Amino acid sequence: MEDSMAKIVTRGQALELTARFGVDTNWDSIDGDKLQAEIISLPRDELGRRFTAFVKKGCRLVIKGPSALVIDRSKPFDPVKFIGRGWEVAEQDERSLALTGIDFSDVRFESGHQEGEGVITGEVKLERLKAMPEIRLDAKIGQALYEEPGQATLRFIYEHFGVSWFELGGTVLRGLGGGRYFLCLGRRDDGSWHWYYFWLVSDRLRDRVSPLLASSPWASAA
Numbered sequence: 001m002e003d004s005m006a007k008i009v010t011r012g013q014a015l016e017l018t019a020r021f022g023v024d025t026n027w028d029s030i031d032g033d034k035l036q037a038e039i040i041s042l043p044r045d046e047l048g049r050r051f052t053a054f055v056k057k058g059c060r061l062v063i064k065g066p067s068a069l070v071i072d073r074s075k076p077f078d079p080v081k082f083i084g085r086g087w088e089v090a091e092q093d094e095r096s097l098a099l100t101g102i103d104f105s106d107v108r109f110e111s112g113h114q115e116g117e118g119v120i121t122g123e124v125k126l127e128r129l130k131a132m133p134e135i136r137l138d139a140k141i142g143q144a145l146y147e148e149p150g151q152a153t154l155r156f157i158y159e160h161f162g163v164s165w166f167e168l169g170g171t172v173l174r175g176l177g178g179g180r181y182f183l184c185l186g187r188r189d190d191g192s193w194h195w196y197y198f199w200l201v202s203d204r205l206r207d208r209v210s211p212l213l214a215s216s217p218w219a220s221a222a
Helices: 011-024 032-040 045-057 122-130 140-149 147-161
Strands: 088-092 107-110 165-174 180-187 193-201 210-215
Touching: 011 088, 011 107, 045 107, 045 140, 045 180, 122 180, 140 147, 140 165, 140 180, 147 180
Parallel strands: none
Antiparallel strands: 088 165, 107 210, 165 180, 180 193
């Protein structure tokens, strides 16, 4: 709602910014190998989200997000208590279960789409996420985000990544009828976030992303 009065960027403005970026950037001061490995090699969706967030912040650097979100692993995610009777965990990314905290400034969001694809199913997305080296964040992390006082980290995700909906690909849930689902978090018009679940046989557009983490110092030894 807060962006409803914003004027649409014109084609001329977009071309002007693109030209100035190409001409005014001090390319001689940038490490080409690092540029290739950390920026050019990013999926187009992720790079676009980062560029968009950078421009929305007036091209000012974002140094870090809120304090690391603490995950209480002494209480595993309980789908019956969180969603309702008959729900269970079908599978999880065991690497994510070792995480006891997340700095979301280190997370990237992945759709699982390949170049030129418009729609894929959740099951296809899951298999592609599994083939990637990063950790798929699990449902307990989603619960911690949802229950965090003031939902500060979710606000950071929206403001700095431009993400208003995502699903936790590190946990596959099974519902009453045997269907497989991801736990999802979505932003409402009033700025608050709520949880949902999304059937894996359903279609996913490119904006149906999932958070991935390359590594973390906040991992338990258990």
